[in-house]
Structures are given as structure tokens and as C-alpha cells.
Amino acid sequence: MTQGAGVEGTGGSVRDAEVTVIGGGAIGCAVAFTLSRAGYRDIQVLEQGELAGATSGQAAGLVGQVRATRDRCLLAMSSVALYARIEQDTGYTADWRQTGSVRIALTPERVAEFRALAATARSAGLEVEFLSAARLAELCPMLDTAPAMAALWCPTDGYLQPNSLVMAYARAARDRGVTFAARTTVTGLRVTGGAVTGVRTDRGDGATEMVINAAGPWAGAVARLAGQDLPVVPVRHEYFVTRAVPGWHAGLPVLRIPDLRLYARAEGPGILCGGWEAGALSLDPGHVGIGQVLAVSPDWDVLTGFAADFALLAPAVTQAEVRAVFRGFPAFSPDGRFIVGPVPGLRGFVMAAACNAHGVSGSAGLAGHVLESLQPDPSPYVRSLSPARYCPRTWDWESARAQAQSIYENYYAVHQPRG
Numbered sequence: 001m002t003q004g005a006g007v008e009g010t011g012g013s014v015r016d017a018e019v020t021v022i023g024g025g026a027i028g029c030a031v032a033f034t035l036s037r038a039g040y041r042d043i044q045v046l047e048q049g050e051l052a053g054a055t056s057g058q059a060a061g062l063v064g065q066v067r068a069t070r071d072r073c074l075l076a077m078s079s080v081a082l083y084a085r086i087e088q089d090t091g092y093t094a095d096w097r098q099t100g101s102v103r104i105a106l107t108p109e110r111v112a113e114f115r116a117l118a119a120t121a122r123s124a125g126l127e128v129e130f131l132s133a134a135r136l137a138e139l140c141p142m143l144d145t146a147p148a149m150a151a152l153w154c155p156t157d158g159y160l161q162p163n164s165l166v167m168a169y170a171r172a173a174r175d176r177g178v179t180f181a182a183r184t185t186v187t188g189l190r191v192t193g194g195a196v197t198g199v200r201t202d203r204g205d206g207a208t209e210m211v212i213n214a215a216g217p218w219a220g221a222v223a224r225l226a227g228q229d230l231p232v233v234p235v236r237h238e239y240f241v242t243r244a245v246p247g248w249h250a251g252l253p254v255l256r257i258p259d260l261r262l263y264a265r266a267e268g269p270g271i272l273c274g275g276w277e278a279g280a281l282s283l284d285p286g287h288v289g290i291g292q293v294l295a296v297s298p299d300w301d302v303l304t305g306f307a308a309d310f311a312l313l314a315p316a317v318t319q320a321e322v323r324a325v326f327r328g329f330p331a332f333s334p335d336g337r338f339i340v341g342p343v344p345g346l347r348g349f350v351m352a353a354a355c356n357a358h359g360v361s362g363s364a365g366l367a368g369h370v371l372e373s374l375q376p377d378p379s380p381y382v383r384s385l386s387p388a389r390y391c392p393r394t395w396d397w398e399s400a401r402a403q404a405q406s407i408y409e410n411y412y413a414v415h416q417p418r419g
């Protein structure tokens with residue numbers, strides 16, 4: 001989980017390129033990798049800091065395939081298939097561990113929700129199973145499982161190291177000719193005759209035929225450079241990692257305990273635990289500026305609350321020493337759905353944003369959606385992710401922010417379907 005590791009060859013500078021990807025996080029690098037594999041020949045990635053240096057490098061790396069809709073299950077399944085074979089295919093590892101995951105219900109409403117989730121998963125061809133109490137205790141010997149009313153097991157889930165994944169995408173893309181310019185901030189876009197024709201940066205300009213906006217929590221600011229208002233809302237998220245705790249090791253399953261609004265997994269011999277706050281902290285999407293530092297200090301009241309809640313199942317967590325806090329501003333949309341595809345009315349300007357905290361786990365699938373959105377006849381699902389739903393602007397910034405924040409706050413609420 002180191003931050004900001006460079007990739008060989010990222011010291012390049014901005015140039016003329018057929019496709020320019022703005023942002024070197026999980027999404028930008030996945031898009032560059034996916035487009036280069038699909039035959040796009042001339043791609044550059046421009047990154048204001050270092051690859052994986054912003055939101056992606058802070059992620060917990062959980063990859064869950066059990067989702068509220070079949071389309072989201074399929075997206076996550078295609079992503080897992082890629083993570084499992086990326087090293088074999090490219091020679092670069094994402095440090096993927098297929099540990100399986102257990103989702104624990106503490107209320108009857110949640111048990112009912114799990115049944116619906118299991119049905120959706122099975123309709124997508126994903127293997128899931130309800131565990132007996134004995135099997136749950138066997139798979140999770142580090143927990144007090146007595147409070148569990150049901151446990152849904154997905155054996156093909158797991159976790160990866162986000163930094164490794166981003167570097168794997170970047171190195172594999174570079175091997176296909178993609179160029180990377182780190183420490184290069186896009187400060188302007190050239191628009192001629194209704195089409196994007198170039199980028200301006202603090203290190204020079206370049207002509208381009210297509211800009212892909214993968215700027216994470218800054219994607220709204222980058223869209224404004226093209227005269228477009230899009231509701232990309234940064235919402236704070238954080239988790240802690242402890243020093244070694246007896247009984248915890250890297251092979252344990254990933255845990256989700258939605259009734260406590262928590263997730264957890266082992267990070268080496270320690271506990272990684274994070275959650276979805278009931279009263280979240282979001283930023284005004286209309287005022288996030290290009291290059292603005294989005295700093296987050298650890299909020300110890302919130303983090304201590306996560307530990308106190310998790311102690312119901314893992315009492316040892318309250319005694320464990322915290323060794324690190326990871327945090328950032330993942331971007332959410334007002335309807336909880338990705339904003340992916342060409343922006344209507346501005347040729348060559350394509351969105352790959354608003355990952356709703358699914359941007360590491362879903363990066364491979366989401367990049368596939370970007371590719372599909374550029375082709376003549378995208379599926380109805382991919383079309384439904386189009387930024388067209390927010391253009392022209394009939395919404396207001398304050399409502400967009402409130403709705404996106406509510407998506408975050410209800411991330412683990414008893415399931416409401418969304419795509």
C-alpha cells in the first residue's frame with residue numbers, strides 16, 4: 001500500500017496523441033491498458049502527481065462480486081477474471097488473493113436481503129452459498145460468530161493491493177506503447193468546432209482527438225474545463241490498519257458486516273477495518289478546483305467508532321494498536337451509478353468517473369464499459385451510464401451533493417437496487 005511509486009518511463013512529457021487520458025489512478029490506467037489491448041495505437045496518460053498517488057493508492061483493495069444488480073455482478077466478475085490472470089497475461093502482478101468473502105447478517109431484514117443478493121448473484125452465474133454456523137466458525141476462527149444470523153459466502157472474492165494493480169495496468173499499457181507523463185497537470189482543453197482538439201498543461205500543450213476524463217474526485221473540475229457541468233461529488237472515506245493481532249493472517253476471508261456499516265480483512269497479521277459513516281463529509285462539487293489539494297486528516301472519533309462496533313465480532317480490535325490510517329475522497333454520483341461514455345454535444349470528450357467507491361475493484365470492468373461506449377452499438381446498460389443523464393444541467397449542485405452523500409451513507413443500507 002505504498003503511495004506514489006513511480007513506473008519506469010513515466011517521466012515523459014505531454015505530446016500530440018490520438019487519445020489523451022487525464023488521470024493515472026486505477027481508472028485512467030485501466031482505460032489506457034484496455035484501449036491499447038483493443039487496438040488503439042496512440043495513447044498518452046497525463047497525471048498531475050504520481051501514478052496511484054491519489055484515491056487509488058489509499059483503497060482497501062476489497063473486490064466483492066455480490067452486488068445488488070446483475071449488471072454490477074457481471075462487471076465485478078469480469079474484473080476478478082482479469083485480476084486472477086493479469087500476471088500470467090502481462091507479467092505484472094496485482095497481488096490478487098482469492099480468499100473468499102463472508103457477508104454477515106445481524107438482523108432478520110438483512111437475512112432477507114442476503115437471499116435476494118444470492119438470487120441476483122446466481123442469476124449472473126456467480127457461486128455463493130449460505131454457511132452453517134459451524135462452517136462460519138471454521139472459516140473465521142478469529143471472530144466471535146455468535147451474533148451472526150446468516151453468513152453468505154462467495155468463494156471467488158478476495159482482495160488485491162491497489163498500488164500493484166495500478167502499476168500492473170500501467171506497465172502492461174506502456175509495453176503496448178502507451179506513454180505516461182507524471183507531474184503534469186491538465187489546466188485547459190482546446191475545443192474547436194464542437195470537438196476537443198487539444199490539452200493544455202503546466203508542462204506544455206498537445207493536440208488530441210479524444211480526451212478521457214479519469215480524474216477521480218477532480219473529474220468535475222476537468223469537465224468544467226470543457227464547459228461541462230457534471231455532478232462528481234467527493235465524499236470522505238477512511239479505514240485503519242492495526243499492528244499484528246493473534247489469529248489474523250493474510251489468508252482469512254474478507255468480511256462485510258452491513259448491519260454495523262463495516263468491512264474488514266487481514267492486512268498481513270493485522271486488522272484492516274473501515275466503514276460507511278452515517279453522517280458523511282462531502283465536498284461541494286461545483287467548487288473543487290483543478291489541482292486543489294484534497295487533504296484528509298484521520299477522524300479519530302469515526303475510526304474509534306468503527307473499532308468499537310467491530311468489537312462485537314472481533315473483541316481483540318479494541319486493544320490493537322493502529323499502525324496506519326488510509327483515507328481520501330472517492331467520487332460519488334447522485335444516483336450511485338458510474339458516469340461513463342462520450343459527453344453529448346462535445347465530440348471526443350469521454351467520461352470515466354464517479355466510481356462510487358467501486359473504482360479499484362471494478363476498474364477492469366469499468367474500463368471495458370468505456371471501450372464499449374466508444375463503439376457504435378453499446379449495450380443498454382452501458383448507454384444507461386452515459387453522462388447524457390446529467391446534460392444539459394437541470395439539476396442543482398446542492399441537491400446533487402446531498403444525493404451523492406446519501407448514496408455513500410446508505411452504502412450498506414438494506415439493499416436498494418441500482419446499476
Ligand SMILES: Cc1cc2nc3c(=O)[nH]c(=O)nc-3n(C[C@H](O)[C@H](O)[C@H](O)COP(=O)(O)OP(=O)(O)OC[C@H]3O[C@@H](n4cnc5c(N)ncnc54)[C@H](O)[C@@H]3O)c2cc1C
Nearest residue numbers: 023025026027048055056060061062186216328359360361
Ligand atoms: C480509504 C478508501 C478505501 C477504499 N477502498 C476501496 C476498495 O476496497 N475497493 C474499491 O473498489 N474501491 C475502494 N475505494 C474507492 C477507490 O479508491 C476509487 O473508486 C478509485 O481509486 C477511483 O479511481 P480513479 O482512478 O477514478 O481516481 P484516482 O485514483 O483519484 O485517480 C485520479 C487521478 O487523476 C489525477 N488528476 C486529477 N486532475 C488532474 C489534472 N487536471 N491533470 C492531470 N491529472 C489529474 C489525480 O492526480 C489522480 O491521480 C476506496 C477509497 C478510499 C479513499
